[in-house]
Structures are given as C-alpha cells and as structure tokens.
Amino acid sequence: EAQVTQNPRYLITVTGKKLTVTCSQNMNHEYMSWYRQDPGLGLRQIYYSMNVEVTDKGDVPEGYKVSRKEKRNFPLILESPSPNQTSLYFCASSPGGLLSGANVLTFGAGSRLTVL
Amino acid sequence: TQLLEQSPQFLSIQEGENLTVYCNSSSVFSSLQWYRQEPGEGPVLLVTVVTGGEVKKLKRLTFQFGDARKDSSLHITAAQPGDTGLYLCAGAPPYGGSQGNLIFGKGTKLSVKP
Numbered sequence: 001e002a003q004v005t006q007n008p009r010y011l012i013t014v015t016g017k018k019l020t021v022t023c024s025q026n027m028n029h030e031y032m033s034w035y036r037q038d039p040g041l042g043l044r045q046i047y048y049s050m051n052v053e054v055t056d057k058g059d060v061p062e063g064y065k066v067s068r069k070e071k072r073n074f075p076l077i078l079e080s081p082s083p084n085q086t087s088l089y090f091c092a093s094s095p096g097g098l099l100s101g102a103n104v105l106t107f108g109a110g111s112r113l114t115v116l
Numbered sequence: 117t118q119l120l121e122q123s124p125q126f127l128s129i130q131e132g133e134n135l136t137v138y139c140n141s142s143s144v145f146s147s148l149q150w151y152r153q154e155p156g157e158g159p160v161l162l163v164t165v166v167t168g169g170e171v172k173k174l175k176r177l178t179f180q181f182g183d184a185r186k187d188s189s190l191h192i193t194a195a196q197p198g199d200t201g202l203y204l205c206a207g208a209p210p211y212g213g214s215q216g217n218l219i220f221g222k223g224t225k226l227s228v229k230p
Contacts, residue, residue: 041222042204043204
C-alpha cells in the first residue's frame with residue numbers, strides 16, 4: 001500500500017531533550033515536506049526537500065533540522081525542544097515539485113508532540 | 117505574501133442539508149487542491165482543479181475554480197455524518213513561484229449531525 005509512515009505517533013518529552021520524528025514513504029517520491037498544525041494557525045511548512053541532499057526552509061524552520069540522505073526517508077530533528085514546539089506534525093510527499101497540478105501531497109497520519 | 121482565506125471557519129448542520137465552503141485569495145494560483153482531514157489522521161486529497169472556471173463533481177461534492185483562478189468553492193449536497201471533518205484548500209503558486217510549498221487555508225471544520 002502506498003503510504004507515508006511517521007513515528008512516533010505520540011510523544012511526550014521534556015524541554016531540551018533531543019528527539020527525532022521519522023518519516024518514510026514507499027512511493028519513490030522526489031518531494032517531501034514537514035508541516036506543523038496548530039489551532040487557529042492551520043498547516044505551516046517547516047522544511048521541504050526536492051530530492052536527495054536537497055533541503056530548504058519553509059515558513060517556520062526555527063528550532064528544527066532535517067536531512068535527506070536517501071529518497072524514502074526525511075527525518076525531522078528537534079535538537080533542543082521547547083514548549084512552543086508542542087504541536088501536531090505531518091510529513092507529506094509528492095512525486096515532484098508543487099507547481100504542477102498533477103503533483104499532490106500524500107500525508108502521513110501525524111505525530112502529536114508535547115514538550116513539557 | 118499569498119493568503120487563502122477559507123469561510124466559514126466552523127459549520128454545524130443536520131444530515132440532509134446542503135452547504136458551501138469558500139476559499140478566496142487576491143492572488144492567482146496555477147492550481148488548487150481540496151483536502152479532507154478526519155480526527156487523528158492526515159489530510160487526504162479530494163480533488164485538484166487546474167483550469168479557470170473548471171467544475172468537478174465527486175458524488176455529492178462539487179468543486180469549482182474561479183474564472184480568474186483566485187478562488188474556489190466546495191458544495192456538498194445532502195450532507196451525511198460521514199462528511200464530518202476539516203476541509204482544507206491549498207493553492208499552488210503560479211509558474212515562477214516556489215515549487216516547494218502549497219499555500220494552505222486554515223480550514224473549515226464541518227460537523228454533520230444525524
């Protein structure tokens with residue numbers, strides 16, 4: 001089944017304790033992206049990657065890192081989490097860049113992160 | 117900065133009623149997508165509209181892209197409890213813009229009561 005898999009789905013952690021949220025897709029998609037979803041703010045892009053070893057900042061990259069060492073994986077790293085990073089995180093992938101109407105996003109099921 | 121304004125933010129209706137959700141912008145988009153998100157899940161694509169004036173139907177859902185490609189609407193006929201969810205519109209920037217992101221509206225939360 002074509003899918004985007006995120007782990008963990010739920011995580012409660014404490015301020016400053018480094019964590020990684022993994023994201024993997026099995027569709028051979030070139031484009032991958034991370035979003036956070038907060039009440040009243042909607043979906044905001046954190047980072048995206050157009051291909052292996054190519055990453056770029058989205059709208060809210062502060063406090064996050066990403067890497068794209070292989071096509072299928074795009075982990076999100078919080079080096080020193082803070083309470084304002086408490087949010088619902090989504091990974092998404094697409095066959096290619098998003099200018100084309102044919103390239104739509106497939107989302108993972110989400111990772112709910114709480115930072116105390 | 118391109119923005120997509122969705123209205124209404126919240127909508128609570130009875131089963132069988134019709135409804136329309138709007139997605140408006142002052143900017144032009146090369147295409148516009150509609151997603152539905154259910155609690156505990158990620159958004160799932162419903163439809164993509166590409167041509168100005170385009171109308172697409174998906175069973176009881178009708179999607180329209182404005183002639184100027186700045187706005188879109190989603191009309192649901194005879195809503196059912198299974199239609200409950202968060203409806204998101206997302207616009208792709210026009211050619212020459214960034215390939216890296218869609219512009220998302222903040223969503224319309226629909227609740228259909230039996």
